[in-house]
Amino acid sequence: MIKKINFGVLILLWLIGIWIIISMFLHNKTDNTYINVGHNRYFLLSLGLFSTYIFGYKYIKRCYFEIFKWKKLGMNFLVFLSTQTAICFSIYQFIINENLDLIEVTIFVSLFLQTGDLINDKLKSFIATDLKNILSIQPKKVLLIENNEEKLANTTSIKVGSIIKVLKNQIIPLDGKIISDEVLLNTQIIDGENESKRFVKNDVIFAGMLNLSEELIFKNTQNSFDSFLSKITMKVSSIQSEKSKLKSTIDMLITIFTPIVLLLSLIGFLVSYFWLNYYSFYESIKTLITVLVSACPCAIGIAIPLAIAIGSSKAAKQGVIFNKPDAFYKLANINVIGFDKTGTLTVGKVKVKSYEGRQNYLNIIALIEEQIDHPIANGFKNYIREINYETSKLEVKKIEDLKYKINSKTYELLPIFKYKNEMKSSINIDFKSIDNTATLLLEDNVVVAKIEFEDELRRDAILAVNKLKKQGYELVIVTGDNYTISKNVAKKLNIKNLYAEQSAEDKLNVIKDFQNQKKAIAYVGDGINDILAIQKADLSISILSKNAFLNLESDISLLNPNIDLIVESIKYAKYTKKIIFTNLFWAFIYNAIVLPLAIFAILTPFIGMIAMFFSTLLVLLNSLLFKLKK
Structure with a gap:
């Protein structure tokens, strides 16, 4: 309601402002009553007091916070100082029965700033609306299963661990793990791919996905407000308020800029008083106010957050989440650009090509792979399901990465390139025949099983790589897989x-080597062995990996495993x-041109205000064009 009232008052003040401008130019040339009322001293002073202390109260409040809470001087202090100087001088002129020559400053500064704020808020509301539309697809009701009975319940009331049923062509309401054996889902809301995908028992699913099977039963793992979809929208909506290094630098410049403006306004006053308008206090105070109102750095203040808000919103629609504001500048x-191989450059739908070893070791491998989220691990889990192998539950104790204690024995999954000839083996391994990714199982340091996997190159990989090369990027593959x-x-x-057969620490050292060469490197990965490099x-x-997304703490998250999105991210x-x-550039160039003109009284306060308003408007229009650009 308050916003609607402010908007109505803003429109009314614009109409009155236009009327006042007309009156300023015509009151000496006509006896028209309406024109003369627009130049009436009582009317103008009342309007000036209303604009300064009621309509423009928020700038006084912001000035208070700037000085006493944030301990700095900024735009709001310049607004406060210019309007208070103008209103005090106008009251003085009113008392001594002179024309109120500076009253327009008190009226139009608030009017122009409020108009700029309104346009800025409107642009942000467009972004917020886009995000609300995404969240609105989550169902308000869910089909809850309790004590073998089904009942409708509010999504917001569902507790973690509840069993949910989703019927065909219904949207999944919450994040969770599948209980059903096998289902088809459309994941477009998450990764942008409008096609059906197969999910099996224990796979992770997310709110917003569409169930294409007859029915789906799953256990929810997150509350409705903590769903992955909610986290994405919250991240995109909040990024504009997060401090980037560039924004912090600009804030620092503004705190330096404000005292400089105060000094320049004083210089303008002295130049006018002792040189241009000899001992004329009225003309000198006009010059001082002109400098203050011309230099209000509101355009600088909105230049960064608005552009970041629009850029992050547009990218999110393509499945690119900028998690940190500095990501725009760094990218x-x-x-x-360094790439992991499996699940990044390759499809990641890893399949078991062959297995050598006793059948009981399948259970051991399955127990270990259950502890890991990686395309290779997921490939083995699928293999176990496909051959209908019944696993038994045993106590698994982690010793270190890929090394576990099970039934008092030590087991380790070892990439085949780490195999050494002196290692004991209970199986024969023909290394020459291996042309795919392969892993060995060691039992108490003896090789007891070998699994060979196969994967395929992503269909978009060659196209995306060629695009990145044309843009001049040096591309690197950093992988834990074997060299061949x-x-x-x-x-x-x-x-x-190519850097092959790299451990997590080796990948970290590759990143360091490039940085030591003074090269800025981006790293793209999807697994736990990529975390140090990332x-x-x-x-x-x-x-995106098959069963989970890496958290939103990386600079950028790609919700679609299509690496062409990296090209989109860069764009x-x-x-x-x-x-x-x-x-x-426009904000600073504007100040470089306008301030000297204001100091030497070439500009009037009113012209200075118009210049300030149009500099802000230019920034807003530039951002609006970005919002509309496809």
Whole structure:
């Protein structure tokens, strides 16, 4: 209601403002009653007091917070100082029965600033509406199963661990794990791919996905307000308020800029008083106010957050989540892009090609793979289901990565490239015949089983890699897989830089090596063995895996495993950076031109206000064009 009232008052003040401007130019040339009322001293002073202390109260409040809470001087202090100086001088002129020559400052500063704020808020509301539309697809009611009975319940009241039933062509209401044996889902709301996908028991599903099977039963793992879809929308909506390094630098410049403006306004007063308008206090105070109102750095203040808000919203619609505001700036400065192989450059739908070893070791491998989220682990889990192998539950105690204690024996999954000739083996291994990813199972340091996996290159990988090459990026494959297999993938993609047979620590060292060469590197990964590299890289990109998403703490999350989205990420980052710097350029150029004109009284306070308003409007329109750009 308050916003509607403010909007109505804003429209009314604009109409009155236009009337006052007409009266300013025509009151000496006509006896028209309406024109003369628009120049009436009582009317103007009343309007000035209303605009300053009621309609523009928020700027006084912000000034208070700036000085006493945030301990800095900024735009709001300049607004306060210019309007208070103008209103006090106008009251003085009213008392001595002179024309109120500066009263328009008190009226139009608030009017122009409120108009800029309204446009800014409207642009942000467009973004908020886009996000609300995404969240609105989550059902308000769910079919809850309790004590073998089905009943409707509110989604918000469902507790973690509840059993939910979803009928055919219904939207999944909450995040959870599948209880049904096998289902088909449309995952477009999450990853943008409008096609059916097969999910099986214990696979993770997310709110917003569409059930294409006859029915789906799952156990929910998150509350409705904590769903992955909610986290995405919250992240996109909040990123504009998060501090980026660039924004912090601009804030620091504004705190330096404000005292400089105060000094320049004083210089303008002295230049006018002792030189241009000899001992004229009235003309000198006009110059001081002109400098203050011309320099209000509101355009600088909105240049960065608005561009980031729009850029992150547009990217999110394509399945690219910018988790941190600095990601826009960092991505636009990347020289090298490093890729994990399995699940990133390859499809990640890993299948078991062959297994060698006793059948009982399948149970041991299954128990270990249950502890791991990686395409290879998921491939083995699917293999166990396909051959209908019944696993038995045993106590599993983790010793270190890929090494576990089970039934008093030590088991370890070992990539085949780490095999050493001195290792004991109970099976014969023909290394020459292995042309795919392979893993060994060791029981008390003896090789007892071998699993060979196969995967395929992503259909978009070659196209995306070629696009990135044309843009001048140095591309690198950093993988834990063996050299021969990785070399075949690198050859297909025509990527010359290959680091194969890399552990998590080795990947970290590869990142460090590039950074030591003064190269900014982005790393793209999807598994637990990528975490160290992702954390160390200049820019981290996490990509969708089969059963879970890496958390939203990486710089960028790709909700679709299509690596062409990296190209899209770069496009949005570069364009957002361009908008930010264009906005800042105009804001600073404006001040560089206008302030000298104001100091030497070439501008009047009213012209200075108009210039300030149009500088802000230019930034807003530039951002609006970005919002509308497809």
